Structures are given as C-alpha cells and as structure tokens.
Amino acid sequence: MRKLKATATLGTILLILLTLPNGRALAQNKPQSPAQTANAPFELKDGDRVVFLGNSLFENDFQYGYLELALTTRFPDRFVTFRNLGWTGDNVFGDARSTFTNPPTAYEHLMNQLTQAKPTLVFLGYGGVEAQEGEAGLPRFKEGLTKLLDKIDQLGAQTILLSPIPVVAFDSSQNVTQRNAMLERYAAEIAKTAAERGKRFIDLYKPIQELSRKAPILENGVHLNETGYYHLATILEKGLGLAPSGQTVTINVGKNGAEAAAPVRVLDAGKENSTVKFTMDESYLPLPLPEQDPETGTVVSDGRTLKITGLKKGFYTLTADNDEVVTASAKQWAEGVPIRQGASYTQAEQLRQMILKKNELFYFQYRPLNQTYILGFRSYEQGRHVKGLEEQNILIKWLESQIALTRQPQSKVYSLTLLK
Known part of the structure; x- marks a missing residue:
C-alpha cells in the first residue's frame, strides 16, 4: 500500500488559482471513437483520458509514476490526462472499496469512480486477489470481469487487459508454487476473455517472473519495488507494440x-x-x-x-x-x-515529480482520509468539505498544464x- 503524505492546503489552492493559465488544460476531455481493435497500432490521441483500474499493481505506482510517465513521454505532442483508480486488495466487484459506507455498495463505488473519471482508455489490472479463491472462484471472476468490461464499453472507452504478476518466495513456503499456478490460470482466463471480446491483452506474468530471477524487483515477494515498476513500464511499452525506447x-x-x-x-x-x-x-x-x-x-x-x-x-x-x-x-x-x-534525464525526472504531485492530489480527492464524514453516511457532519475536494481540480488541471509544457524533449x- 502506498505511503500517505499531507495534501495541499486551501491557501496553496488559492495561490495557484491566481496564477492559473487559461487554455487547453481547462478543456473537457471527450471520449474518442470508434474503439481500437486488439491488433490495431496503439496510440494516444489528443484529449484522451487514460484510467488505471485495478488492485495494488496500480495503486503502488502512485509512489513512482513510471507507468504514466512512459505513456506521457511517448506521445509528447498529445494532450493526454491520466487517473489512477488502483486500490490495494481490490477485485472486479470493488469489494476493497467498501471501507466507509454501505449503501452505496462497494460495487456502486467502483462504478461511480470509473464513470466520474470519464475514461477513453482503461488499463484493467485484476485477477491477483481473485486467484486466491482457486479454481472454484473462476466462474465468479469471469462474471465480474464481463460486467466490468460491459460498463467500460458503455462509457465508450477502450480497454486493455493486463495479467496478474507472480509472487516470489523468500523462504521455503510450499504455497508459492500453488499460488503462482493459480495466478497463471487466471491470467489465461483474462487472455481468453480479451480474445473473445476483441480487446488487447498484455501478459505481465512471464516477463516479471523472468526478471525476478535476475534482480530483486519485488518487495515482500508480492509487490513491485521501484526497479520493478521501471521494468513494468518497459514491459507495457513492448506489449503495446511501441518501438524499444533504447537506441x-x-x-x-x-x-x-x-x-x-x-x-x-x-x-x-x-x-x-x-x-x-x-x-x-x-x-x-x-x-x-x-x-x-x-x-x-x-x-x-x-x-x-x-x-x-x-x-x-x-x-x-x-x-x-x-x-x-x-x-x-x-x-x-x-x-x-x-x-x-x-x-534529458533531469527534465524527465522533473516531469515525473509533477506527475507524482498531481496523482497525490487526485488520490486525496477521490478517497480522502475522512471520507466517511465527507462522502459517506456521516456526511451530514462534514459534507461541506466536498466543495474543498472539488477545488482540488484547479491544482490538478494546473499541474497537467505544466506536465504538457515539460514533456517535450x-x-x-x-x-x-x-x-x-
């Protein structure tokens, strides 16, 4: 799970408001159509909104920003925005999101958060948590994955499905082999679903497994560390058919x-x-x-x-x-x-720091620490702070405008x- 930091103050928001430039960064992003087929060349278009939706595979990248940075730099002439909706422990039914109120249900929270993000492209990273249910859990996983894909299609967005990643043992535990076998089984089911629906699928399991044998890219045997996310970004680029970044x-x-x-x-x-x-x-x-x-x-x-x-x-x-x-x-x-x-590396690091700050602001906006009192069933006590959360959009859009200015070599x- 990502480490939390204090977010921006209202005074900072007002300061940025006074210096906020007019123009493109304030424009609404509109979905692109028609949807890409699985074999079409990958590209991001001007105005695209990319959403990372899944479990800790995406949430933990809040600390590093490699996935967003890789896609941002690959299309420096396009104004593309990103939202990370990763949630540690989550599954295709959004069960991990039921932390502060019911109703709405956890699944309704998942649907609302996805809808409010207004995606044109969704990277979907599930299966790692569901694989713990074993073979018996596959039918329910397939059902939830299908419903989630239906929802994304209804929003007019494209979907790219990712496999779960393997786990690595630091001891002599016999459960790791069985766990990885089931992760591969769920990865195969995701690949099958992608093929049935004409969606692009990227296998992360085998490349990460191979890299983990050469270098320590996982911490606690389960989650990627900084080096792991660096490699994950390059795996993602390769899976999308982008030319190798090295030359x-x-x-x-x-x-x-x-x-x-x-x-x-x-x-x-x-x-x-x-x-x-x-x-x-x-x-x-x-x-x-x-x-x-x-x-x-x-x-x-x-x-x-x-x-x-x-x-x-x-x-x-x-x-x-x-x-x-x-x-x-x-x-x-x-x-x-x-x-x-x-x-070039100095500029890229500056760009990454802007991405990290923007993502931190968004993180505290869509899942504030005291969300039960602001958004949940006790919102009658502190619901007035919803307006303050909405004002975070000013900072987020300003940072996106700065990212747009910095991404060009x-x-x-x-x-x-x-x-x-």
Whole structure:
C-alpha cells in the first residue's frame, strides 16, 4: 500500500488559482471513437483520458509514476490526462472499496469512480486477489470481469487487459508454487476473455517472473519495488507494440571530419578531431533510472547508447549544453557508452515529480482520509468539505498544464572533448 503524505492546503489552492493559465488544460476531455481493435497500432490521441483500474499493481505506482510517465513521454505532442483508480486488495466487484459506507455498495463505488473519471482508455489490472479463491472462484471472476468490461464499453472507452504478476518466495513456503499456478490460470482466463471480446491483452506474468530471477524487483515477494515498476513500464511499452525506447546512435570520426545519420547532426569536428559537437533530435524523453540497491548492486540500463568510432587514444568527456554527462576512453566510445544521466534525464525526472504531485492530489480527492464524514453516511457532519475536494481540480488541471509544457524533449548541443 502506498505511503500517505499531507495534501495541499486551501491557501496553496488559492495561490495557484491566481496564477492559473487559461487554455487547453481547462478543456473537457471527450471520449474518442470508434474503439481500437486488439491488433490495431496503439496510440494516444489528443484529449484522451487514460484510467488505471485495478488492485495494488496500480495503486503502488502512485509512489513512482513510471507507468504514466512512459505513456506521457511517448506521445509528447498529445494532450493526454491520466487517473489512477488502483486500490490495494481490490477485485472486479470493488469489494476493497467498501471501507466507509454501505449503501452505496462497494460495487456502486467502483462504478461511480470509473464513470466520474470519464475514461477513453482503461488499463484493467485484476485477477491477483481473485486467484486466491482457486479454481472454484473462476466462474465468479469471469462474471465480474464481463460486467466490468460491459460498463467500460458503455462509457465508450477502450480497454486493455493486463495479467496478474507472480509472487516470489523468500523462504521455503510450499504455497508459492500453488499460488503462482493459480495466478497463471487466471491470467489465461483474462487472455481468453480479451480474445473473445476483441480487446488487447498484455501478459505481465512471464516477463516479471523472468526478471525476478535476475534482480530483486519485488518487495515482500508480492509487490513491485521501484526497479520493478521501471521494468513494468518497459514491459507495457513492448506489449503495446511501441518501438524499444533504447537506441544506439553512431558518429564516425575520420580525417575529413565526422559523419552521422539521423537523429544526430554533426555541427563541428575540432582540430585533429579532438572535439566533436553535435545535436541529437530526441523523439521523447527517457525514463529516469530507479535508485540502485546498494546491497544487491542492481543496475538498470535503458538502452540509450552513444557509439563514436575513429577517436584517437585518450579519454573523452561528453557534455550537454556544457553540463558534464559521462567520461570514457576512446575504446569505450567505440564499443558504445550507455547514457544514463544528463539534461534529458533531469527534465524527465522533473516531469515525473509533477506527475507524482498531481496523482497525490487526485488520490486525496477521490478517497480522502475522512471520507466517511465527507462522502459517506456521516456526511451530514462534514459534507461541506466536498466543495474543498472539488477545488482540488484547479491544482490538478494546473499541474497537467505544466506536465504538457515539460514533456517535450528540448534541443541540446552535445560536445565530446579530449581530456588533456
């Protein structure tokens, strides 16, 4: 379950209200139609509203923001907004949402929250909790999943179904094998339902299982950690058919200067080719790398590599707009050097922090800590605070406008210089 922080004060809301820019960020998002088929190329359109609906698989990403960041950066020219409706312990009937009032029922809460989010695309992540019911629970799960898909269709939104992820044992427990077998069984049922209804399905189970054997991407054996969500974002990109985010760009240095193919454009090759200046048109920002675990030494490479051949012996420093990025030998540059920091990563991290703040505000808006007294059966006591929750939309929309301004890659001048 995500860690809670204090939300914004009314004074902060009023301050932002005074500086809120007019324009697109205040526009209503309208559903897009017709719905995509399972095999159609994936893309997000201007005005789309993406909703993550499911259990802790989505709720825990409130702490990291990788899923939203990956989709935001992939379509930097589209104004797309996101709402995370993940709820730890939830199932297709919304049972975990029955924490503060009945009636409305938990299922009615689920339906209301989904409807109010006004989705055009829903990523659906259920099955992990239901799998605990075993084979006997499959018919009821299928029934609930079908009803939920019917509702999403009625809202005019597309659906992408995700499988549950495996669990990992930290001890000699014999239940893990059985648990994973049942998770695979439910994943197969989700895949079957997706095929029957012409929906896109993305298998998370096998990729996460394979990665968990190589690196500690799960905490407590059940929930993804920061590195896990980084990988989940890349798995999601692959499952959507998006081109790999990693790329290798090559610059060849010769007697007559330096040459490179798009997206690199050489500006200048200095005396004796000891300095090479170039620009690189980046289609989208990279994913910021997760913090490394000092105990396990886990290293993540996002695949962005710069290869420069023909350099004379020595060590060369790469800078971006005069800020140092990395230093390596001529041999290493010829083999290819991973670029894991620099201005693009700084910008991407700034974007992620905006996403995290926006999601935090939304979290406390749609499920406030004292919801029984504000939204529930005791709302006659503090129901007046509903207006304050609605005013959070001002901050949320303002942050979305800032996200829109920050998601575009910025042109930079790179310089590779021989150290003397």
